[in-house]
Amino acid sequence: MNNSDSNPAASNQQIRKEQVKGAISVSRVYENEYKEGVLTAELKQTITTKAWYPSKQIATSHSDNLFGMDDFGFEEQEYTSTETRVAWIDVPVGTTKEQVEAKLAACPEAVLYRILDNKPILTDSQRYAIGNPDLDLTLDQIADRQVVRFPEGHEEAGKLALHNGKVQYRSVFFKTSSCEDIDNRTEDPAEMYLSEALKAEINNITVVEGQGLQD
Secondary structure (H helix, E strand, C coil), X not given: CCHHHHCHHHHHHCCEEEEEECCCEEEEEEECCCCCCEEEEEEEEXXXXXXXXXXXXXXXXXXCCCCCHHHHCCCEEEEEEEXXXXXXXXXXXXXXXXXXXXXXXXXXXXXXXXXXXXXXXXXXXXXXXXXXXXXXXXXXXXXXXXXXXXXXXXXXXXXXXEECCECCEEEEEEECCCCCCEECCCXXXXXXXXXXXXXXXXXXXXXCECCCCCC
16 A cells, blocks of 8 residues: 555645546648658647646655645645647548548547657657668757747747756657556656757756646
8 A cells, every 4th residue: 555545644745637638630631741652640639637736735755744735724726737739640542531530430539648758759660760871860850849848828938848957858649549648757867868959059048947738
């Protein structure tokens, strides 16, 4: 049994989260100039996350408390965030938007899941392309595309959004069945990749610490 089950104070200190996933929609089906013999379907899904945070800290990572949040009369703080995820899949030439939607309707548990990491997130095909001198793809190019920045509308829009003092990378993928998000980020300062452009950006500007996404 862990502490959150046996210690009411510990359970009151934890962040509670609730995630609501909207239906996956098909934005468009189009020809991709970089892929021959297939079309590309663009998929979108809205994820709404509610989180409840302790308004006061009554315990620490090293010290428990005999009393819970309710005993102190402290209330939780609620935070709601909405994220629209986008992923792309190959579909046969001649496929219509309606046909993709019909396929999605047959997969009620389909999801766009998110991977976070302190290093670029690579698929098998990307690893192959990077290692192939005949293909024009580098790890730095992928890093520059995947790095997390504050979104439009944020007071720090466009700036790097750090996590544990490090850059973080984000990628979204499609699964036909239910799949949880994956978080590979660490606190180890050595566990991080920086492209040459990102190194220059960090060395020449004041980078803002922040999440930039539901943590």
